[in-house]
Structure formats: C-alpha cells, structure tokens
Amino acid sequence: MINNDNYEGYLMRYADGELNDKEVAMVEAFLATHPELREELEAITAPSLKITPPLVTMPDKKALMQPVVSPISRKAIWRTIAAAVALLLAFGIVLKMGHHQENPIIAKNDVFKPISVTDSPLPDSLYIGRGKPAPLLLAKQHKAKEMVAENNSSLQQSSLEVNQDDEAPLNVMETTIEDIIEPLLANNSTSDNDDSQYVSPAQNMTNDSQNHTPVAQSISPVSRTTNLTVIETDQLVTLTPKPTDRHDLRVGNVIENNNIALAAEKGFIGKAIDAVTRFLMHRSEDGNEKCLAFSD
Amino acid sequence: MTTCEYNDCVKQFSDDLYRFALRYTGDGDTSRDAVQDAFVTLWEQHDELKFKGVKGYLIRVLYRILVSIHRHEMVCRNARDNLMPKQENYEQHHTFELHDAMQKALKQLPEIQRQLLLLKDLEGYDYGEMAAITGINEQQVGVYLFRARKRMRELLTAENLKPVP
Known part of the structure; x- marks a missing residue:
C-alpha cells in the first residue's frame, strides 16, 4: 500500500509504466490526495532532464575486431x-599409359600373321599359368624330341644371340635353351595324347626358302649351342641369327630362331621377345607356375 | 557466436557502450579502456554466447568494470588525500572529458543513482533488468531513480541559474 514513506518508488514506477492496473489505480488515488506530488513527478520526468548520450564514437573501434577466416576461404x-x-593423378596416368604404348611393335601386330597352327587364339593354351594345360606346347616339344632323335647329327644351327645396347640393361637373366627344354621334355609323358592337336609349324612352311629350317630341326641344336639372353629392357638392338624371309613368327614357333631373327631384322624386336617370353613360360611338375625369363 | 558476429557486436554496440561509460566516468580514456575490457571479456567467451541478447551481456560486463574502476579511483583518491592533503594537482591528465552541465550534475549523484539513471535513460532497461544488474529489488530501483531525477533537476536548475563568469 502506498503511503508517505514509500511513495517515491511507486510514483517512479507509475511514471515509467511499471505498475499493474491495481497498482496504477492505487497510485492515482494517492496522487489525487497529494497534488503537489503529482506536480513534482511531472517536473522530474520532464524530457529535458533525461540523460542524453554524448555525441561521440568509440575510438579505435577496428582494433577491437578479430580477423576472420571465412568458410569460403577454407573451401x-x-x-x-x-x-x-587430381592433376597429379591425371599426369601419372598419362605417363603410365605412355609407358605401356611406347613399344611401337605392338601396334604393328597385324603385320605378322602367324602361320595357321590352329585358328583358335593360342595364348590361352600356351599360358599355363592361367590354369589350363598347354597341350599345344607340350605336343610341340614331343614332336621336336622325335625329330631331334632322327636328325641329331645333321643339323647345324646358328646361334641366336640377343644382344643389348652398350648401355647397361636394368635386368638381365641368362639361360640356355637346354634349361628351357629339359623341364618341358620332362612333361612329355603327360602330353603324348595331345599330338592330334599339334600341327607342326614346319608343315605350314613353304620349302622355297633356302634358309628355312624346320622347327623340329631347330630345337635340339639350339638347345645345345645357343646362349639365349633375354633382357628386360626397352632397348634390344640386334638379334643375329640367320635371317629368313619367313613371316611365320608366332607364339609356339618362337624356337625357330630364324623367325626371331627375321622379326628382329625387320625391327619387330618386341614381337620376337614377346614370343620368346611366352615360350619360356612353363609349368613345373608340381603345378606351380614358373617363369624362366621375362622381357618387355 | 562466430567471429563475424563478434565483429558485428563491435560495430553495433561499441559506440553505445562508450557513451554509457563516458557518461558514467566523464573521462574518455577510462571509458575507452573499460569498453575494450568489456569486448575482451566477450571475445574470451564468444564461443559460449549467442548473438541475441549479447548487448545486455556487454552492459552488465561494462557495468561491473565501471563499478570496479570507480571503487578503485575512490580508494586511490582517499589514499592520496590522506598522504598528500595539501597537494591539489594530483589529477591525471585526461585527453578527453565531458564538461557539460549534465555531466557535472551526474558526477554529484551517488554512484547507484548515477548507474540506474544511465541504465534507464541511455539503455532503456526496465526495472527488472536494472534490478538484475545492480542487485537491488524493483521497488528500490524506483526509489533510487525518483531521488536521482529529483536531484538532477535541482542541480541542473542551479547550474542554469548560475551566472556566467
């Protein structure tokens, strides 16, 4: 209840609109009985007495601000x-593709049409590592063994030398044909029945070439005399057996060194080495894939 | 509150805070330092605060700073008066001071009346908010304000009636 001892607070709250309706009515009733207080209240609440802010601004306002690292900048x-x-990856992919395509011989595969041992693609039957037997390859070796026995004394073969550039190769693996043939011959007994699938490359060769050497005659002497150097390098310079006009280089006929020589002579070194590599792959008796030599 | 929002606070509220402090202290340097301290406090806690209602937070912080400054000055002044009663030129040199009649009248008010008057007239706080800031009840806020306005009217009337030197 408002009275002479506490009216200050009520009057001020009344002037500032801080009272509820009941309190407003009470204050107005009190002011009705105290008109001098109403005049005083009006005087002290005059707008001219209201505190005004000085017309100044905060100095050095920018010094209070903090540097902002916007999300856009982070993005x-x-x-x-x-x-x-992405650029690095793209660059690496381009380099990788360029590395694989740098052998121009691959692009000229259509030049060398293999002799028709069979019309079906050979690689699956020759790549033993893919889980299939190699009947054609084994039959070929079986046939070669028989022909070697018949003509062992009459054959003279030039050596196949695969030389490299004067620059040191990255990896060189040397092996002899004997090393290659022996494990193949060891599998002969398992492939005796595959002769029906074998068509000797010699049967498909024409006889008009003096340099022609039947495949069967080429195996054994080479296996005795030739050091075959298979080089894992991009630069094979020369292959120096006797050249031949034959174009029957293909997988499975690689042992015909004349064909390798021809391929090399014609500049298709990669083709020749590819054939050598395929030939050198065989499966050991325990079934584990073993690669004797690689080349690019 | 993000850094951008904090900077917006500086742009929007620093002038008001500075004017409030300047009315309270009458001294430009002291008011600037007080506002800077208030924004330092805000920056230290800006991660925990929201932009809405931040001005009230700043006013409360500034109020505490000003009260602390006032009390510190009072202690220093009393100490100087006791140690060097005859020395009169001990006031610091101020770069900027308010010398208008209103400021002179405000300086003669009790501290709590000056605070409430500034909170009410400069910031427009209601009684509940002023009670929360100052720590007194609303009825007492009304009493202090009534007395403050009554005293201001007396002082300003006397100032206006003072003959020009």
Whole structure:
C-alpha cells in the first residue's frame, strides 16, 4: 500500500509504466490526495532532464575486431588441394599409359600373321599359368624330341644371340635353351595324347626358302649351342641369327630362331621377345607356375 | 557466436557502450579502456554466447568494470588525500572529458543513482533488468531513480541559474 514513506518508488514506477492496473489505480488515488506530488513527478520526468548520450564514437573501434577466416576461404583451400591431387593423378596416368604404348611393335601386330597352327587364339593354351594345360606346347616339344632323335647329327644351327645396347640393361637373366627344354621334355609323358592337336609349324612352311629350317630341326641344336639372353629392357638392338624371309613368327614357333631373327631384322624386336617370353613360360611338375625369363 | 558476429557486436554496440561509460566516468580514456575490457571479456567467451541478447551481456560486463574502476579511483583518491592533503594537482591528465552541465550534475549523484539513471535513460532497461544488474529489488530501483531525477533537476536548475563568469 502506498503511503508517505514509500511513495517515491511507486510514483517512479507509475511514471515509467511499471505498475499493474491495481497498482496504477492505487497510485492515482494517492496522487489525487497529494497534488503537489503529482506536480513534482511531472517536473522530474520532464524530457529535458533525461540523460542524453554524448555525441561521440568509440575510438579505435577496428582494433577491437578479430580477423576472420571465412568458410569460403577454407573451401577454396580444399578445392585447390583437390585440384592439385587430381592433376597429379591425371599426369601419372598419362605417363603410365605412355609407358605401356611406347613399344611401337605392338601396334604393328597385324603385320605378322602367324602361320595357321590352329585358328583358335593360342595364348590361352600356351599360358599355363592361367590354369589350363598347354597341350599345344607340350605336343610341340614331343614332336621336336622325335625329330631331334632322327636328325641329331645333321643339323647345324646358328646361334641366336640377343644382344643389348652398350648401355647397361636394368635386368638381365641368362639361360640356355637346354634349361628351357629339359623341364618341358620332362612333361612329355603327360602330353603324348595331345599330338592330334599339334600341327607342326614346319608343315605350314613353304620349302622355297633356302634358309628355312624346320622347327623340329631347330630345337635340339639350339638347345645345345645357343646362349639365349633375354633382357628386360626397352632397348634390344640386334638379334643375329640367320635371317629368313619367313613371316611365320608366332607364339609356339618362337624356337625357330630364324623367325626371331627375321622379326628382329625387320625391327619387330618386341614381337620376337614377346614370343620368346611366352615360350619360356612353363609349368613345373608340381603345378606351380614358373617363369624362366621375362622381357618387355 | 562466430567471429563475424563478434565483429558485428563491435560495430553495433561499441559506440553505445562508450557513451554509457563516458557518461558514467566523464573521462574518455577510462571509458575507452573499460569498453575494450568489456569486448575482451566477450571475445574470451564468444564461443559460449549467442548473438541475441549479447548487448545486455556487454552492459552488465561494462557495468561491473565501471563499478570496479570507480571503487578503485575512490580508494586511490582517499589514499592520496590522506598522504598528500595539501597537494591539489594530483589529477591525471585526461585527453578527453565531458564538461557539460549534465555531466557535472551526474558526477554529484551517488554512484547507484548515477548507474540506474544511465541504465534507464541511455539503455532503456526496465526495472527488472536494472534490478538484475545492480542487485537491488524493483521497488528500490524506483526509489533510487525518483531521488536521482529529483536531484538532477535541482542541480541542473542551479547550474542554469548560475551566472556566467
């Protein structure tokens, strides 16, 4: 209840609109009985007495601000990093593709039409590592063994030398044909029944070439005399057996060194070495794939 | 509150805070330092605060700073008066001071009346908010304000009636 001892608070709250309706009615009733207080209240609440802010501004306002690293800038940073990584990956892929395509011989595969041992693609039957037997290859070796026995004394073969450039090769693996043939011959007993699938390359060769050497005659002497150097390098310079006009280089006929020589002479070194590599692959008796030599 | 929002607070509220402090202290340097301290406090806690209602937070912080400054000055002044009663030129040199009649009248008010008057007239707080800031009840806020306005009217009337030197 408002009275002469506490009216100050009520009057001030009344002037500032801080009272509820009941309190307003009470204050107005009190002011009705105290008109001098109403005049005083009006005087002290005059707008001219209201405190006004000085017309100044905060000095050094910018010194209070903090540097902002906007989210856009962060996104830009990550975008830049992502773009750099993408460029590096693209560059690496291009280099990788270029590395695989640098052997021009691959692009000229159509030049060398293999003699028709069979019309079906041979690689599956020759790549033993793919889980299939190699009947054609084994039959070929079986046939070669028989022909070697018949003509062992009459054959003279030039050596096949695969030389490299004067520059040191990265990896060189040397082996002899004997090393290659022996494990193949060991499998002969398992492939005796595959002769029906075998068509000797010699049967498909024409006889008009003096340099022609039947495949069966070429195996054994080479296995005795030739050091075959298979080089894992991009630069094979010369192959120096006797050249031949034959174009029957293909997988399975690689042992015909004349064909390798021809391929090399014509500049298709990669083709020749590829054939050598395929030939050198065989499966050991325990079934584990073993690769004797590689070349590019 | 983000850094951008904090900077917005500086742009929007620093002038009001500075004027409030300047009315309270009458001294430009002291008011600037007080506002800077208030924004330092805000920055230290800006991660935990929201932009809405931040001005009230700043006023409360500034109020505490000003009260602390006032009390510190009072202690220093009393100490100087006791140690060097005859020395009169001990006031610091101030770069900027308010010398208008209103400021002179405000300086003669009790501290709590000056605070409430500034909170009410400069910031427009209601009684509940002023009670929360100052720590007194609303009825007492009304009493202090009534007395403050009554005293201001007396002082300003006397100032206006003072003959020009």
